[in-house]
Amino acid sequence: xxxxxxxxxxxxxxxxxxxxxxxxxxxxxxxxxxxxxxxxxxxxxxxxxxxxxxxxxxxxxxxxxxxxxxxxxxxxxxxxxxxxxxxxxxxxxxxxxxxxxxxxxxxxxxxxxxxxxxxxxxxxxxxxxxxxxxxxxxxxxxxxxxxxxxxxxxxxxxxxxxxxxxxxxxxxxxxxxxxxxxxxxxxxxxxxxxxxxxxxxxxxxxxxxxxxxxxxxxxxxxxxxxxxxxxxxxxxxxxxxxxxxxxxxxxxxxxxxxxxxxxxxxxxxxxxxxxxxxxxxxxxxxxxxxxxxxxxxxxx
Amino acid sequence: xxxxxxxxxxxxxxxxxxxxxxxxxxxxxxxxxxxxxxxxxxxxxxxxxxxxxxxxxxxxxxxxxxxxxxxxxxxxxxxxxxxxxxxxxxxxxxxxxxxxxxxxxxxxxxxxxxxxxxxxxxxxxxxxxxxxxxxxxxxxxxxxxxxxxxxxxxxxxxxxxxxxxxxxxxxxxxxxxxxxxxxxxxxxxxxxxxxxxxxxxxxxxxxxxxxxxxxxxxxxxxxxxxxxxxxxxxxxxxxxxxxxxxxxxxxxxxxxxxxxxxxxxxxxxxxxxxxxxxxxxxxxxxxxxxxxxxxxxxxxxxxxxxxxxxxxxxxxxxxxxxxxxxxxxxxxxxxxxxxxxxxxxxxxxxxxxxxxxxxxxxxxxxxxxxxxxxxxxxxxxxxxxx
Numbered sequence: 067x068x069x070x071x072x073x074x075x076x077x078x079x080x081x082x083x084x085x086x087x088x089x090x091x092x093x094x095x096x097x098x099x100x101x102x103x104x105x106x107x108x109x110x111x112x113x114x115x116x117x118x119x120x121x122x123x124x125x126x127x128x129x130x131x132x133x134x135x136x137x138x139x140x141x142x143x144x145x146x147x148x149x150x151x152x153x154x155x156x157x158x159x160x161x162x163x164x165x166x167x168x169x170x171x172x173x174x175x176x177x178x179x180x181x182x183x184x185x186x187x188x189x190x191x192x193x194x195x196x197x198x199x200x201x202x203x204x205x206x207x208x209x210x211x212x213x214x215x216x217x218x219x220x221x222x223x224x225x226x227x228x229x230x231x232x233x234x235x236x237x238x239x240x241x242x243x244x245x246x247x248x249x250x251x252x253x254x255x256x257x258x259x260x261x262x263x264x265x266x267x268x269x270x271x272x273x274x275x276x277x278x279x280x281x282x283x284x285x286x287x288x289x290x291x292x293x294x295x296x297x298x299x300x301x302x303x304x305x306x307x308x309x310x311x312x313x314x315x316x317x318x319x320x321x322x323x324x325x326x327x328x329x330x331x332x333x334x335x336x337x338x339x340x341x342x343x344x345x346x347x348x349x350x351x352x353x354x355x356x357x358x359x360x361x362x363x364x365x366x
Numbered sequence: 367x368x369x370x371x372x373x374x375x376x377x378x379x380x381x382x383x384x385x386x387x388x389x390x391x392x393x394x395x396x397x398x399x400x401x402x403x404x405x406x407x408x409x410x411x412x413x414x415x416x417x418x419x420x421x422x423x424x425x426x427x428x429x430x431x432x433x434x435x436x437x438x439x440x441x442x443x444x445x446x447x448x449x450x451x452x453x454x455x456x457x458x459x460x461x462x463x464x465x466x467x468x469x470x471x472x473x474x475x476x477x478x479x480x481x482x483x484x485x486x487x488x489x490x491x492x493x494x495x496x497x498x499x500x501x502x503x504x505x506x507x508x509x510x511x512x513x514x515x516x517x518x519x520x521x522x523x524x525x526x527x528x529x530x531x532x533x534x535x536x537x538x539x540x541x542x543x544x545x546x547x548x549x550x551x552x553x554x555x556x557x558x559x560x561x562x563x564x565x566x567x568x569x570x571x572x573x574x575x576x577x578x579x580x581x582x583x584x585x586x587x588x589x590x591x592x593x594x595x596x597x598x599x600x601x602x603x604x605x606x607x608x609x610x611x612x613x614x615x616x617x618x619x620x621x622x623x624x625x626x627x628x629x630x631x632x633x634x635x636x637x638x639x640x641x642x643x644x645x646x647x648x649x650x651x652x653x654x655x656x657x658x659x660x661x662x663x664x665x666x667x668x669x670x671x672x673x674x675x676x677x678x679x680x681x682x683x684x685x686x687x688x689x690x691x692x693x694x695x696x697x698x699x700x701x702x703x704x705x706x707x708x709x710x711x712x713x714x715x716x717x718x719x720x721x722x723x724x725x726x727x728x729x730x731x732x733x734x735x736x737x738x739x740x741x742x743x744x745x746x747x748x749x750x751x752x
Binding site: 141166168172204208220221223249273275283302305306309315325343 | 451
């Protein structure tokens with residue numbers, strides 16, 4: 067009951083000997099994620115939290131049959147780490163690292179064309195299938211197993227939305243953070259397609275923000291193809307023009323990419339947009355009721 | 367990161383892109399010497415600030431004599447230019463570029479930027495030069511031509527040539543213009559630009575192609591490998607508080623309201639501003655303390671928020687997640703004491719040990735109003751400053 071990652075996902079942690087990676091390796095293991103190996107060049111043969119460390123991703127894949135990797139390496143080396151993971155033939159690469167140069171990501175995306183690997187991120191909180199597998203930096207305890215898909219460009223705002231759902235007893239099938247960078251791997255449409263096809267997902271929460279046109283593109287796709295209700299929210303309605311709001315991709319440039327434009331398109335495409343960030347859960351609850359998807363275990 | 371026009375032209379010159387002969391001055395007394403040095407009957411006096419719209423604001427003047435150069439330099443140096451990009455407070459002109467005037471036959475637009483949808487760089491050209499490209503896009507989109515660049519091969523010459531034909535570059539100047547385009551792309555890649563704009567690109571009466579104006583922005587994430595570009599940074603052109611915040615690893619943007627915000631995560635920080643506005647308040651700032659909101663970061667964040675004397679109340683909205691709320695709470699109490707907080711402080715914490723965190727905040731001798739949701743917090747802080 068999920069997309070892309072579940073209890074069978076065998077994970078490599080790239081950059082596992084770093085401080086942040088060690089901390090999150092422990093958190094992920096405690097959540098139940100199957101971490102089979104780690105990679106840090108030059109630290110092969112050592113162990114972190116009892117996880118064997120290898121020098122290369124290729125070795126880690128051969129020795130431990132890993133299917134996915136999560137990247138915590140510093141920005142300077144992160145693009146290279148993604149290339150290495152793609153080259154090793156993994157199904158899925160999740161890059162948490164922030165501040166990767168844009169030109170590096172342009173090359174990475176070009177390299178990935180025609181390859182089977184799916185990249186999530188960079189500059190994202192990761193992906194979680196509650197109760198089965200947590201990959202990234204999100205707090206596991208706010209999630210609950212269930213039937214709502216969540217996709218977002220932001221980390222903490224996703225936690226906020228997930229928390230609101232869980233408080234109503236509404237669990238999530240999978241929550242995906244696609245990241246706040248202007249050039250990223252997986253986009254809204256990729257995730258929406260997967261949720262649309264997942265028979266264990268009833269509805270989707272889509273959280274966007276100012277900058278670019280990814281939300282508009284997703285909205286048009288939803289209008290044409292989505293069989294399930296989608297509830298949305300756009301952060302940055304009060305953001306000034308021409309200023310980068312924390313995320314590299316969150317900028318209104320040349321008057322384009324405003325929250326108003328996005329919200330208008332979303333509404334025109336049949337997405338119910340929460341009027342403020344505190345009522346995302348409420349808006350989803352209403353959408354479930356309106357579509358006869360409300361379940362007995364949910365609380366209003 | 368933004369740089370000045372004269373710096374951008376200096377860089378373009380290194381990439382064999384023709385720019386007018388020019389001299390940079392910082393004081394009136396140097397105007398005459400500069401005018402002599404450029405050896406031109408007509409000189410253009412250009413204010414150097416990091417904002418567009420200088421011409422309309424009186425920051426660019428054409429001088430027909432040395433005396434006029436001196437007069438215009440006196441007029442513009444030290445003046446506060448107010449353009450559509452500076453905000454009403456304007457920007458003081460501290461530097462002037464004095465350039466040779468040139469005999470313009472025709473003006474074009476040339477730029478390189480990221481096409482987010484394609485995840486590739488795009489070269490954009492138009493024969494409607496001299497006006498903002500957004501304006502051209504609105505009024506005559508058919509006059510804008512784009513070439514999406516494959517990062518493997520880079521900008522191909524045929525693409526540059528196609529642009530030249532599309533924007534009607536005179537046939538005998540096509541080779542020169544193609545070279546200029548190739549050089550601009552090379553500069554963009556080697557220096558990790560995020561935007562390069564030559565507007566206008568001009569063809570002169572004596573058959574030269576040159577960059578009459580130049581705007582280069584750089585990807586801040588790449589500055590570690592472009593130390594030479596870092597030297598172009600002009601802190602006078604940046605918001606003082608934003609610079610200070612970035613030194614402490616905080617992301618801060620000053621806004622016009624009176625409710626200070628401290629939030630972790632960019633998305634939640636924007637959403638917090640939005641919900642304050644939703645309840646009728648006005649946010650004073652965007653402030654993202656980042657994933658790991660340490661005590662030191664929280665203290666620095668308070669100091670920066672409070673250095674804005676319009677701030678009448680503060681809303682702290684932290685979704686700690688994995689971080690422990692008792693640790694964050696201790697940080698907030700200590701920081702509030704250290705900065706001698708006098709305005710109302712509303713705190714919403716979520717994360718591990720949330721009740722322990724709330725206890726610490728409630729038990730402190732500082733007037734902290736704790737709330738359990740961002741909704742309640744936003745309502746509360748708006749109500750308190752009324």
